[in-house]
Amino acid sequence: MKKSKIICVMNQKGGVGKTTTAVNLATAFAAVEHKVLLIDLDPQGNATTGVGIFHLKHTVYEALMHLRPLQDVIIKTFLPCLKLVGSNNELAGAEIELVPLLDREKHLLSAIEALKTKYQYIFIDCPPSLGLLTLNALVACDFVLIPLQCEFYALDGLSRLLANVQTIRQTFNPDLKILGILLTMYDGRCLLNQQVAQNVREYFKHLILPVEIPRNIKIAEASSHGKPIIFYDRKSLGALRYLELTHYLLTIYSW
Numbered sequence: 219m220k221k222s223k224i225i226c227v228m229n230q231k232g233g234v235g236k237t238t239t240a241v242n243l244a245t246a247f248a249a250v251e252h253k254v255l256l257i258d259l260d261p262q263g264n265a266t267t268g269v270g271i272f273h274l275k276h277t278v279y280e281a282l283m284h285l286r287p288l289q290d291v292i293i294k295t296f297l298p299c300l301k302l303v304g305s306n307n308e309l310a311g312a313e314i315e316l317v318p319l320l321d322r323e324k325h326l327l328s329a330i331e332a333l334k335t336k337y338q339y340i341f342i343d344c345p346p347s348l349g350l351l352t353l354n355a356l357v358a359c360d361f362v363l364i365p366l367q368c369e370f371y372a373l374d375g376l377s378r379l380l381a382n383v384q385t386i387r388q389t390f391n392p393d394l395k396i397l398g399i400l401l402t403m404y405d406g407r408c409l410l411n412q413q414v415a416q417n418v419r420e421y422f423k424h425l426i427l428p429v430e431i432p433r434n435i436k437i438a439e440a441s442s443h444g445k446p447i448i449f450y451d452r453k454s455l456g457a458l459r460y461l462e463l464t465h466y467l468l469t470i471y472s473w
């Protein structure tokens with residue numbers, strides 16, 4: 219099999235839809251029988267519970283700290299094509315424990331190395347920071363997907379984020395590409411949302427994905443039930459948009 223495409227979903231802001239996007243794209247890609255691995259790299263473990271896994275024997279922490287091969291911490295989910303590397307708050311320790319290590323930013327990269335032909339797509343859900351966990355994801359991945367909530371400070375954070383990506387490109391990962399910016403929790407009736415979206419489109423035109431994710435209560439409900447929206451309520455607007463985005467990425471987007 220060809221080498222996996224590794225996509226990290228990142229934004230240093232919390233609550234912008236990273237986990238929701240990682241969980242739903244991974245699920246939707248797997249639902250059409252692509253072999254997908256979802257790696258939860260956030261100590262909050264929301265991607266883990268988001269696919270209905272509430273108890274973990276092994277976590278991404280062990281793989282990241284090279285205590286166990288990544289292969290051995292992979293678990294099954296409700297979908298045959300979707301596998302998970304789960305996380306819980308044990309991972310918070312890694313942010314500090316990695317600091318004194320010589321190759322601290324390459325731990326995830328080397329953990330994934332052996333699996334690179336087993337999955338077609340690997341999605342990494344990042345924590346809301348630009349710390350060592352996120353750095354490991356940026357070094358290990360091929361593509362960065364940036365969910366962006368159209369609120370007042372969105373543009374500020376975005377410039378910093380893009381500068382960081384540029385730094386990683388110049389240092390550890392020259393082939394790193396931006397998959398795109400995904401507008402999330404978009405409410406077309408909200409004037410501020412409209413204005414920010416317009417600004418983002420003006421400044422970052424070439425980076426904006428053509429599908430927007432609306433603010434949709436069903437999405438919030440789905441995560442509290444440990445189900446991806448496309449399985450919780452597939453007719454909801456949230457599910458339809460994530461499916462549209464999946465269709466776009468799988469058929470139109472040139473990787």
Ligand SMILES: Nc1ncnc2c1ncn2[C@@H]1O[C@H](COP(=O)(O)OP(=O)(O)O)[C@@H](O)[C@H]1O
Pocket residue numbers: 231232233234235236237238239264346402403404431432433434435437438439441442456
């Ligand atoms: N499009 C949306 N509409 C409504 N609620 C959403 C939407 N996307 C995410 N949420 C909810 O907002 C909260 C934060 O989303 P989440 O994906 O966990 O963000 P992050 O991973 O960036 O912190 C969650 O409770 C989630 O269910």
Ligand SMILES: [Mg+2]
Pocket residue numbers: 236237238260264344
């Ligand atoms: Mg999250």
